[in-house]
Amino acid sequence: MASKGFSEKSISFLNDLAKNNDKKWFELNRPLYEENILTPMKQLVLDLGPVMKGIDDKIDITPQINKTISKIYRDTRFSHDKAPLRSDQWIIFKRPVRVYGNVPEFYIYFTPEEYHIGMGYYASTPENMEDFREKIDLNPAGFAKIVKRLEVHKSIELFGEDYRKQFNNNHPEQILKWYRKKSFYLSVNRKMGESFYSPDLSLQAKEIFTACSELYLFLVKSL
Numbered sequence: 347m348a349s350k351g352f353s354e355k356s357i358s359f360l361n362d363l364a365k366n367n368d369k370k371w372f373e374l375n376r377p378l379y380e381e382n383i384l385t386p387m388k389q390l391v392l393d394l395g396p397v398m399k400g401i402d403d404k405i406d407i408t409p410q411i412n413k414t415i416s417k418i419y420r421d422t423r424f425s426h427d428k429a430p431l432r433s434d435q436w437i438i439f440k441r442p443v444r445v446y447g448n449v450p451e452f453y454i455y456f457t458p459e460e461y462h463i464g465m466g467y468y469a470s471t472p473e474n475m476e477d478f479r480e481k482i483d484l485n486p487a488g489f490a491k492i493v494k495r496l497e498v499h500k501s502i503e504l505f506g507e508d509y510r511k512q513f514n515n516n517h518p519e520q521i522l523k524w525y526r527k528k529s530f531y532l533s534v535n536r537k538m539g540e541s542f543y544s545p546d547l548s549l550q551a552k553e554i555f556t557a558c559s560e561l562y563l564f565l566v567k568s569l
Contacts (some may be wrong), residue, residue, distance in 0.1 A: 352456075353543050356382040360458045364433040365445060369376050372418070372431055387437055390454070393548040394439070394555070399451065401559045402566065404441045405452075414438055433458060439555075441566070448474065448508050450565045452555050454547075461542050466531030467560035468506065468564060475540060478565065479513075479525055492560050493520055496532070499557045506530030530556050 359382050363372065372379070388409040395407035411417055416436045422428045440451040448471070453463045467474070482489045496502060508526040517525060523528065534554050536542070541550065 352386045357458045357538060362435045363431055367431050369430055390548055391412045391437060394551055397552050397555060398439045405439050406442050450562050454551055460537050462533050462535050463554045464531055464533035465562055468529050468531045470529045486521060490521055492564055501534045502532050502557060504530060504532055
């Protein structure tokens with residue numbers, strides 16, 4: 347069954363939650379969360395599961411909270427912000443790992459104002475990134491082809507902080523802009539609107555994930 351997507355009620359719930367951020371309010375309104383946030387998220391995971399397995403059969407596609415679906419409760423132990431609930435939500439597709447950031451992830455992230463779809467290596471370690479650069483050095487022509495095919499998708503943008511240091515190699519700028527990253531993510535960023543309240547949301551994600559899949563496979567090749 348194709349996802350019915352989210353609705354304006356989904357975003358209204360998140361806005362109300364932001365204004366009434368306490369556990370008592372949430373428990374009274376939990377049925378609205380389950381109907382307008384959790385159920386569409388689970389359905390979206392189910393819709394995209396076959397696509398993700400087609401990219402990498404090691405990716406977890408379990409439609410559960412803390413597997414592919416974000417928690418509604420925040421971990422406030424190490425945060426100055428003690429608000430117990432989050433008004434942003436996300437879906438993550440990745441290989442199961444114990445250490446955060448060790449594998450690239452496909453994601454759908456949304457707030458009441460906007461949504462983002464992409465693939466990230468945004469919490470990769472320095473060791474991960476050194477391995478990434480070594481892979482580029484071993485096959486710069488192959489990596490350049492991956493980048494060129496990605497650039498066909500004009501809406502997919504590269505983000506991430508750069509190292510200040512210079513790297514002594516002869517790679518062209520097309521490759522160097524990746525080589526300099528401390529970590530990175532590819533994202534399509536859109537304002538909240540009708541394209542989110544639509545069965546086409548899963549089609550949008552499928553197209554973007556598929557476009558990013560070649561880079562993903564380049565990253566996980568030796569993991």
